[in-house]
Amino acid sequence: MAESPAFESPVVRSYEFSSGGPLMLTDASPTTKWLVRGEVGGAAAERLDAPFGSSRDAGGGALVLGSRPGEWIVLGPADAVASVVAGLDGLDSSEFLTALDWTHGRALFLVTGTDAPRMLEKVCSLDWSDAMTPDGAVASASVAKVTCDIARHDDDGTPAYMIFCDRSFGQYLFDALIDAGNEFGLSVGPAGP
Amino acid sequence: MLLVPCPNCGPRNSADLRYGGESHARPDPATATPQQWRGYLYLRDNPAGWLRENWYCRSGCRRWFALERNTATNEFRNPPAPGDKRGGKA
Ligand SMILES: [Zn+2]
Numbered sequence: 001m002a003e004s005p006a007f008e009s010p011v012v013r014s015y016e017f018s019s020g021g022p023l024m025l026t027d028a029s030p031t032t033k034w035l036v037r038g039e040v041g042g043a044a045a046e047r048l049d050a051p052f053g054s055s056r057d058a059g060g061g062a063l064v065l066g067s068r069p070g071e072w073i074v075l076g077p078a079d080a081v082a083s084v085v086a087g088l089d090g091l092d093s094s095e096f097l098t099a100l101d102w103t104h105g106r107a108l109f110l111v112t113g114t115d116a117p118r119m120l121e122k123v124c125s126l127d128w129s130d131a132m133t134p135d136g137a138v139a140s141a142s143v144a145k146v147t148c149d150i151a152r153h154d155d156d157g158t159p160a161y162m163i164f165c166d167r168s169f170g171q172y173l174f175d176a177l178i179d180a181g182n183e184f185g186l187s188v189g190p191a192g193p
Numbered sequence: 194m195l196l197v198p199c200p201n202c203g204p205r206n207s208a209d210l211r212y213g214g215e216s217h218a219r220p221d222p223a224t225a226t227p228q229q230w231r232g233y234l235y236l237r238d239n240p241a242g243w244l245r246e247n248w249y250c251r252s253g254c255r256r257w258f259a260l261e262r263n264t265a266t267n268e269f270r271n272p273p274a275p276g277d278k279r280g281g282k283a
Pocket of ligand 1: 199200201202203250253254255256
């Protein structure tokens, strides 16, 4: 099998990094991410166990996000993601199931901080209050006019959001998020998975 | 702002969706007359009142669904139940 080419983030401009602040934006695009599509209520759905709108810790740092009806994103450390995806191989099911390595195709940004919901509300029409989108919630919506998957995965009690978009929109969306976060004192963290 | 009740995502800003026009049953191309086919392709009822129409949740669940909207008041009614395949591009 051919080796995957080295990952290149869609975020190519340079920014002044900060190691900490009340509101952080980080480029986490190199994180391994797979897209799985199957049937609602099928064997894969049962195995992945993350219905549309919810997420599940699949062990070893891997997360399964129920991003759409019959569609999941599996992300995290490469070996943990591989073992979740490999678990779909032997399923006794006639459903049409696809699993695709999406690592190079999608940008992933993290927004972390108590003001993160207020910042997101500037660029996305969903209700980001705790009651509507608690820790673990997953949704798809337009963020600054880009169709994104968004998953809330709090960091030790601090609201944190993962925002996925097509890599070709990555640089634009990164800049749009910086713009939206400026009034809350947003800083850009060093990139990394 | 129009709040469209998506059966999967809940109420959504219509900017997150694509309007798919009036919902009509597609005639069988094998038996439809040219007049019936033309009517299906080009003619619309365009009432001031309740109308069954298609919507595509393009930024959300990426599903087509059909529901009724009052074109005079923009009220919605009868969205399909989640997972119900009724409607869509009928
Ligand atoms: Zn929807």
